[in-house]
Amino acid sequence: MDTPPRWFIGLMSGTSLDGVDGVLAHFSGQKCAVAQHASAPLAPDLRAELLALNSTGHDELHRAALAANALARTYAKVVHRLLDQAGLTATAVQALGAHGQTVRHRPQAFDGTGYTLQLNQPALLAEITGITVVADFRSRDVAAGGQGAPLVPAFHRGVFGQAGRTVAVLNLGGISNLSILRADGTTVGFDCGPANALMDHWCERHTGQPYDHEGAWARSGHVLPALLEAMLDEPFLALAPPKSTGRDLFHPQWLATRLAASAVGTAPQDVQATLAEYTALTCVQALSRHARDCGLLIVCGGGALNRYLMERLQQLAPTVRVESSDHHGLPPLQVEAAAFAWLAHQCVNGQTASLPAVTGARGERILGAIYPA
Structure with a gap:
């Protein structure tokens, strides 16, 4: 009897701020098969706020927290569309990878380690979707002396x-x-x-x-x-x-x-x-x-x-x-979302995903933080 595929979801909202792309995928070795793709635009006020948060401004912590909540809700809409299109329930998905929205990226700066900051609310996303969420993919590589990017x-x-x-x-x-x-x-x-x-x-x-x-x-x-x-x-x-x-x-x-x-x-x-x-x-x-x-x-x-x-x-x-x-094999708007589904797959299976030759980190690391369903 064939074992049903273990599904993963990848979500990507990139630097262009043109919206959220999501894919439902499964993996066999190094190969990726995408079964569904869905997208959603960012609401104009959220897009404007995320863009503004790339620069210093008034009451940033409060504004960033609320923007992260709104982004997680947009992510959840894409997740539900993917599940509806596939006729699946949340329990069929082992994990979803949600990159978040980068608003600062200064690796190795200031104190030698620097930081990278992606606005996200993975706990809320796990709560809304009922799916284990993997997020915060870049910071472990930065902690290991790397750039934290590119991860793909x-x-x-x-x-x-x-x-x-x-x-x-x-x-x-x-x-x-x-x-x-x-x-x-x-x-x-x-x-x-x-x-x-x-x-x-x-x-x-x-x-x-x-x-x-x-x-x-x-x-x-x-x-x-x-x-x-x-x-x-x-x-x-x-x-x-x-x-x-x-x-x-x-x-x-x-x-x-x-x-x-x-x-x-x-x-x-x-x-x-x-x-x-x-x-x-x-x-x-x-x-x-x-x-x-x-x-x-x-x-x-x-x-x-x-x-x-x-x-x-x-x-x-x-x-x-x-x-x-x-x-x-992969349409242009699916590649990066599929990469974050793969990163979630690597994390929950305890496998490394970073390449020190790419980021400059001291070694390979398991990337991501897990928020259980």
Whole structure:
């Protein structure tokens, strides 16, 4: 008699703040099978509050606690949709992985250890759903001297790795991160720079739309060489891995400073075109620097749906085949959520999930804190 699959749920609300994606999945060895996908937008007031909490402000502790409660309720809606779609009850799910919303990420800063902070209320989520919740995936790696990010390269290796061939996986969320799955079996991963975070900010500010649909607005503009050069001078780009970043660095004021110095009076669509070029160029430069033998770049995250950005990646890397993760078994909006389902699977089974070569930690660690149903 066949044993029914042990289901896991993964939830992801990324730096782009475009909503919550969730998947229902099970695992066999290193392989992941997604049975259901569901999503929910963030309520406008919650999205605005989460964005504001990336910066210091009045009564932060109180506001952050209430935002975490609201986020947990949004997570719970996605969980219930997944269960309804699958015709399952909560008891069929062994655990769910809920990453939370990163509002500060300063590993190794200040006192040598630093911190990473994801707003979440996993106890409330466990209470509402009746499912064991695994959360707080990054802090153990930071405690072990690591960056706490990116956490997905080990998952990428299991899902997208190809024996004897170097493959790269590029996640274009709010921040771009690259996993290099080398032919010799080793894995490298790091953040490249901004992706949707700045492009979405600029698009919403000037068009009222939350994102640039298929990159059409960027396509209508022209790249501004002076602005591009000013952005390429960012010291983070020259750092050697391990490295990670977020809105702590790539925020609207970062862009405003470079605009003021190099592109006063330019058309907004030209800035959007330049931001898209910056995203594509920083990713391709990182790929060229760390994976010269790579012939395949698999792209996931919301940025994989930006046709203009995908075209720029391909044009800037003509010897590399650039493809959506859709062509490799997982649609772009499911990959990161599936990774957190896998991280929950690893945690509840007492298995490590971190890669010291990626984060710089002193060793492999079991990641996550468990909140029983």
